Amino acid sequence: MTGPAAAPNGAVDAFGPPWVLQPDGVLFRRGARVVVIDPDDRVLLVRGHDVDQPERSWWFTIGGGIDPGEDARTAAVREAREEAGLRLRPADLVGPVFRRRAVFDFYARRCRQDEEIFLARVDGLDLATLDRSAWTAIERETIDELRWWDLDALEQVQIEVFPEGLPGLLRPVLAGWDGITRDLGTDDG
Template identity: 30%
Template sequence: MARLAVKLLLLDEDDRILLIHARDPKTRTDCWYPVGGGVDPGETLQSAAAREAYEETGLRDLPPGTHVWTRDHTYKFNGQTVDVHEEWLLHRVGHFTPTPAELSPYESTTIRGFAWWTADDLHTTTETIYPPELGQLITNASTRT
């Protein structure tokens, strides 16, 4: 059964997205991905988004997000294969410096930092970005909101 997850497109006033830089403990490969995580039983997508934003970046008072797409995906990380059903929300936020508030021990060992990326940066980078089409997805989503 797929794990329900909420993924956050945190876009600042310059339409830059906040991404997490992580390293896979098994393969030692680096990647970048948006803020987000599992939705706990009884949580709404918005409450899970607010919790994840706070835990991973220290952001308090996350503004309500707009649902922009859904994705079913299977990924491999740390030697495990995980099936997820992702609900993606776009949140307009002021630019801030992420300071994680409550990382799990696992996140503490895999997260290496954060960066704000433009859609153009995502289109041209040689870094590994998840999902790979994130630059185009952001361009499409930000023109709708």
């Protein structure tokens, strides 16, 4: 599979809005993510893979692109609903607690996403109550599972976790966020 083609305006519609092809050939969009935490301080993560590299998978936070007309907070709430069926309000989000630039290959294309990452605490939800009905075709093809992770167990995971070092990043935030958005730099996955 060679991946979606660019539309005349530079947007890459098959990836979903608002991916735009940059002059250097890299697809770019702004993104919003949510670190979802339950009452036991477990984090909800998604495990996915790339159809071009089915042997490689990784864990990552709920989230995706910021659609035209959205701010990061609104996009994070929408993504939580679409990817997990979580009914959050913008006021439920803390942060952004982190910012990062994610550079990765997907569908045989080089992609860059500049992300704002929020934190949201939710009451106990088991995996059976999570709703996957709003997943896009690409999500249905590339997302393997959702799972609650204890931070100690997550540190022992043998596959990649994004953002890199997530358990260590979360511990001080869970103890009480100081209001400062931490810049995580670039994750080059």
